[in-house]
Amino acid sequence: MQAVSSGCPAGVHHRAGLRPDPLAGHDALMADFIQLLVAGLATGGIYALVAIGFTLLWQTSQTINFAQGEFVMLPAFFMLVAMNWIGVPFWGAVVIGILISVVVLGAAFKKLLVDPMLRHGVLPLAIATMALALFMKEAVKDFYSAEAQPFPPLAAAINVNIFGAAVALQSLIVVAIAVGAVVALQLFLTRTQTGRRMQATAQNPVVARILGIPVERMILLAFVINAVLAALASALVTPIYLAKFSNGEYLGMAAFIAAIVGGFNQVRGAIVGGLLLGVVDNFAAAYLSAQYRAAIPLVLLIVVILFRPQGLFGRVEERTV
Amino acid sequence: MKKLMLAAAFAALTATAAFAQGKPVTFAFIGELSGAGAVSSTNFRDGALMAIDEINAKGGILGRKIDLKQYDTQTNPGTARSQMQKAIDEEPYLILGPIFSGIVKVSMALAAQAEIPQIMGGEASDLTQQGNAYLFRTSFGQQMSMPKIANYIRDTVKAKSVAVVWVNNDFGKGGRDNFTKEMNSRGIKIVADISTESGQTDFAADVVKAKSANAEAIFVYTNEEESARFLREVRKQGLNVPLIGETTLLGQKVIDLAGDAANGARGHVGLSADIPVPAVQEFKTKFNARFKYVPDHNGIKGYTGVYAAAYATTKLGKFDSKALAKSLHGLTITPKDEPGILIETTWDEKGDIDRISYIAEVINGKQTITGELPKLGKATQ
Numbered sequence: 083m084q085a086v087s088s089g090c091p092a093g094v095h096h097r098a099g100l101r102p103d104p105l106a107g108h109d110a111l112m113a114d115f116i117q118l119l120v121a122g123l124a125t126g127g128i129y130a131l132v133a134i135g136f137t138l139l140w141q142t143s144q145t146i147n148f149a150q151g152e153f154v155m156l157p158a159f160f161m162l163v164a165m166n167w168i169g170v171p172f173w174g175a176v177v178i179g180i181l182i183s184v185v186v187l188g189a190a191f192k193k194l195l196v197d198p199m200l201r202h203g204v205l206p207l208a209i210a211t212m213a214l215a216l217f218m219k220e221a222v223k224d225f226y227s228a229e230a231q232p233f234p235p236l237a238a239a240i241n242v243n244i245f246g247a248a249v250a251l252q253s254l255i256v257v258a259i260a261v262g263a264v265v266a267l268q269l270f271l272t273r274t275q276t277g278r279r280m281q282a283t284a285q286n287p288v289v290a291r292i293l294g295i296p297v298e299r300m301i302l303l304a305f306v307i308n309a310v311l312a313a314l315a316s317a318l319v320t321p322i323y324l325a326k327f328s329n330g331e332y333l334g335m336a337a338f339i340a341a342i343v344g345g346f347n348q349v350r351g352a353i354v355g356g357l358l359l360g361v362v363d364n365f366a367a368a369y370l371s372a373q374y375r376a377a378i379p380l381v382l383l384i385v386v387i388l389f390r391p392q393g394l395f396g397r398v399e400e401r402t403v
Numbered sequence: 404m405k406k407l408m409l410a411a412a413f414a415a416l417t418a419t420a421a422f423a424q425g426k427p428v429t430f431a432f433i434g435e436l437s438g439a440g441a442v443s444s445t446n447f448r449d450g451a452l453m454a455i456d457e458i459n460a461k462g463g464i465l466g467r468k469i470d471l472k473q474y475d476t477q478t479n480p481g482t483a484r485s486q487m488q489k490a491i492d493e494e495p496y497l498i499l500g501p502i503f504s505g506i507v508k509v510s511m512a513l514a515a516q517a518e519i520p521q522i523m524g525g526e527a528s529d530l531t532q533q534g535n536a537y538l539f540r541t542s543f544g545q546q547m548s549m550p551k552i553a554n555y556i557r558d559t560v561k562a563k564s565v566a567v568v569w570v571n572n573d574f575g576k577g578g579r580d581n582f583t584k585e586m587n588s589r590g591i592k593i594v595a596d597i598s599t600e601s602g603q604t605d606f607a608a609d610v611v612k613a614k615s616a617n618a619e620a621i622f623v624y625t626n627e628e629e630s631a632r633f634l635r636e637v638r639k640q641g642l643n644v645p646l647i648g649e650t651t652l653l654g655q656k657v658i659d660l661a662g663d664a665a666n667g668a669r670g671h672v673g674l675s676a677d678i679p680v681p682a683v684q685e686f687k688t689k690f691n692a693r694f695k696y697v698p699d700h701n702g703i704k705g706y707t708g709v710y711a712a713a714y715a716t717t718k719l720g721k722f723d724s725k726a727l728a729k730s731l732h733g734l735t736i737t738p739k740d741e742p743g744i745l746i747e748t749t750w751d752e753k754g755d756i757d758r759i760s761y762i763a764e765v766i767n768g769k770q771t772i773t774g775e776l777p778k779l780g781k782a783t784q
Contacts, residue, residue: 114614114615118611125605228436228437228445230442230628248640253639322635324631328602363605372600373598373600376600
């Protein structure tokens with residue numbers, strides 16, 4: 083067997099991290115930094131959308147959904163079916179994907195799996211969601227394909243100049259949509275009556291019920307919002323990842339870590355955790371080591387758990403959305 | 404009465420012989436039908452299936468039809484070993500696959516111990532350098548293809564510096580080491596050495612690194628899906644440098660996945676469904692009609708691999724796995740001998756392959772052949 087070379091072969095001048103040419107100036111370094119930052123925020127924005135789902139479901143119904151990554155993988159295939167089999171244009175397919183997700187990943191998920199399993203405790207439900215994740219992956223393999231599928235980009239490949247750095251328009255659109263969705267959610271939760279009812283349900287469902295809040299409907303709404311966010315994340319991430327049954331594996335883990343790092347019981351924690359993870363991941367790949375990039379989020383998780391177990395923005399024993 | 408008994412005995416003997424002759428011969432396909440290698444292996448498997456159906460339609464090999472049993476390695480080395488053992492327990496005549504070099508590496512010793520010839524799709528250079536008398540390639544090893552790419556970069560692209568983007572698995576490491584050696588021998592600088600992971604989805608940081616290296620060309624040596632994602636990211640970030648690669652950059656599946664972003668990618672292809680050979684074009688049409696997608700080089704590998712085994716067995720006149728392995732060493736099959744081989748092919752004593760190859764570029768979403776290189780055995784420097 084050939085030994086794997088661990089050192090640099092002769093002629094290789096540098097590897098892995100960014101070791102800039104001495105002739106490259108400060109501007110080039112700054113341009114790289116900005117490009118990495120925007121790319122990281124774009125990825126992080128997607129993680130944040132998925133992480134918010136973890137938080138919402140946990141806060142309203144103590145559901146830890148280990149199929150959350152697959153909830154992002156599946157809507158891309160709804161959209162592909164709408165585009166390739168029915169001939170719907172891209173943005174129409176995105177809307178169809180979101181609507182189907184609301185029914186399948188929102189209402190049906192709650193009624194058919196969460197409600198029956200939650201009576202038996204949090205752990206059986208968590209295991210049931212693991213089984214659901216496997217089922218979803220295998221179903222996509224069987225009914226669509228085990229191979230990656232092309233997925234249209236969100237916009238043309240145009241670069242925008244930001245402080246001298248050529249930043250991809252597609253990345254900016256991803257950031258804009260992710261931030262827009264998060265802001266809209268925050269406004270909904272804090273400025274509308276329904277949002278405040280959801281908060282009350284999360285804080286104390288018994289008192290909320292006494293006050294006449296339709297607790298069951300509020301919980302269902304949380305599942306529906308989670309499905310919408312997951313479908314939106316799917317439309318944003320699949321042009322980069324390509325549509326594949328296994329896409330949820332890393333996404334689910336990254337979002338789970340983001341939710342814990344940010345604070346599992348706070349939506350704003352999930353947002354910060356997601357963005358932080360995306361940026362750290364990109365900087366680690368570029369400036370530290372591409373080989374160890376997958377380990378960096380886990381290191382971050384360990385550090386946060388050791389020094390701030392409730393997460394960066396989480397609160398101890400408090401439940402609000 | 405005596406005549407009747409003789410007739411009965413003759414009938415029984417004939418029936419037994421016919422049964423023995425008609426009993427299907429088992430081929431085992433062990434491939435990455437799911438996981439990161441699914442694109443390559445599905446192509447290989449479908450090519451093999453098509454060849455088997457054609458051979459069976461003509462009566463099989465020496466009167467025996469081929470029965471293909473399939474085993475999924477899930478692109479997982481541990482699973483690959485157990486699947487290989489499972490396949491060997493069924494006592495196949497021949498093993499086809501796996502396709503990924505790392506998966507071949509962990510499982511090939513089992514086939515060799517069982518003395519069953521293994522016609523595989525791996526391209527890592529070291530696979531055939533270990534004295535395994537039962538292992539045979541269906542395409543060039545890296546030690547054969549990298550000199551051709553190096554010449555192309557020096558003579559046609561005229562680049563003085565390159566960035567290398569490679570996948571951190573056996574295939575990628577082997578390719579990167581061979582490529583580096585060839586670049587050094589030609590005085591071309593490698594100004595960035597960027598390793599990526601198998602199954603990697605986000606290439607934003609890698610493209611930024613390649614950009615900052617200011618190389619005159621980028622050599623991309625990753626598997627098909629990763630190549631497509633890398634090409635998309637390059638397009639997204641507006642990097643405008645020649646992207647050079649091998650078949651895993653210029654294959655049809657990569658073009659399908661990357662879309663417009665694949666345009667302009669160029670390099671050396673040892674094997675392609677787009678080469679201007681009528682037999683290959685006919686194969687491509689038949690494959691597309693049957694499986695509803697355009698095959699890449701792996702489809703041809705599976706197809707020609709089966710025909711090579713069928714031709715060698717027919718020449719032997721018997722089903723003997725050990726003898727088949729011996730007969731494949733040093734064998735040359737021309738399309739005149741066996742049309743299913745598509746292009747004249749030679750296997751050397753190590754199981755490495757030799758045939759003509761091509762220079763190609765992706766133009767308007769199609770792989771376009773721009774040059775032909777002769778069979779090796781002639782100097783590549």
